[in-house]
């Protein structure tokens with residue numbers, strides 16, 4: 001490592017590597033400073049090891065931020081076409097599934113990291129592993145980045161790309177918030193997102209390990225939120241699965257940032273049938289003398305036999321008794337909109353994403369340069385920009401990283 005560079009990038013994740021490549025391609029000398037022993041550790045874990053690195057339906061409307069204009073401004077400069085072109089130009093053919101999720105053709109996240117590392121190597125980017133940036137000091141030539149162990153590197157421009165707080169074992173431990181805050185940046189309180197939910201409910205206990213397709217919506221202060229459909233997984237601590245990860249952000253913000261207590265998730269366990277059809281089917285089965293535990297046979301996984309009596313009790317029809325059709329209607333209603341009170345989230349170690357971060361209004365939307373300190377840029381998850389699951393967050397990391405690396 002030399003003493004000084006044109007550009008020092010803090011963090012060798014998706015955003016940091018993209019910033020390093022775009023900076024070096026326009027002729028800057030670049031160093032990437034990475035706290036872990038190797039670059040791109042989180043990348044290797046993305047998409048279940050396949051890396052869902054983009055979504056073909058990319059649009060700024062799939063993101064939330066303190067400054068929504070920031071996202072569209074960045075994608076105007078480096079959007080879906082440019083991200084695809086970037087990877088194909090690195091020698092990484094891509095493939096998309098029917099929902100627009102884009103993966104490397106090899107289906108291996110390691111291929112993504114490999115081509116990025118080949119390119120940083122070709123461009124002569126220095127990668128300093130085991131360098132945890134503890135301070136970024138202003139200096140006459142720009143900045144001096146100081147590591148926890150006392151190492152120092154000078155740079156005219158610094159890109160903060162250290163990610164959020166989620167999955168600290170994969171590198172991002174929230175330390176970049178402190179570096180940005182030292183320059184006066186406001187940090188929108190980070191909360192775990194895309195995270196399993198903690199729920200105390202006998203149903204979760206009886207059904208733990210059971211997966212099924214379901215529709216879920218948050219209910220906060222009595223108000224229903226957006227509906228998501230996908231996998232639901234009952235666990236010993238509550239609920240998980242893709243549908244829960246999708247719905248978790250608003251619940252986590254309500255619980256962990258806004259201190260709300262009235263938080264629930266409403267689950268439609270039979271999304272393929274209308275409620276009145278389900279009630280009619282239960283009624284037919286009751287008339288035919290089916291036992292309560294068998295009423296959902298063929299409609300729901302076998303394990304549900306364990307919880308049907310409970311659901312009937314909740315619907316005020318112990319043992320399925322009641323006037324003709326009432327118990328059937330009660331059971332259908334319970335299965336179509338079962339409410340689970342949410343007590344919390346499983347926290348940072350299981351969160352795929354961080355909601356919150358450096359206030360998006362404090363960076364220039366075209367360049368991502370800090371409005372508070374010339375020469376300081378921010379990119380990736382460290383900013384208060386969040387996309388849905390499905391390749392949106394990596395898309396933001398590539399795009400914002402590439403744009404920040406164009407710093408002059």
Ligand SMILES: Cc1cc2nc3c(=O)[nH]c(=O)nc-3n(C[C@H](O)[C@H](O)[C@H](O)COP(=O)(O)OP(=O)(O)OC[C@H]3O[C@@H](n4cnc5c(N)ncnc54)[C@H](O)[C@@H]3O)c2cc1C
Pocket residue numbers: 010011012013014015016033034035036039040041042043045046047048051052053054131132133134161162163164166167170171172173174175176351352353379380381382390391392393394395397
């Ligand atoms: C298990 C998992 C699966 C995911 N799958 C997908 C997916 O398939 N598709 C998708 O779009 N998104 C996915 N995500 C989210 C996505 O990975 C992140 O949004 C994205 O990686 C953020 O990129 P980043 O470069 O901003 O931050 P990160 O990837 O977190 O990289 C930050 C880097 O900075 C380093 N660093 C942090 N602080 C310092 C410091 N002080 N000094 C030096 N280095 C530092 C960290 O060690 C890390 O290497 C997934 C996340 C997880 C955890």
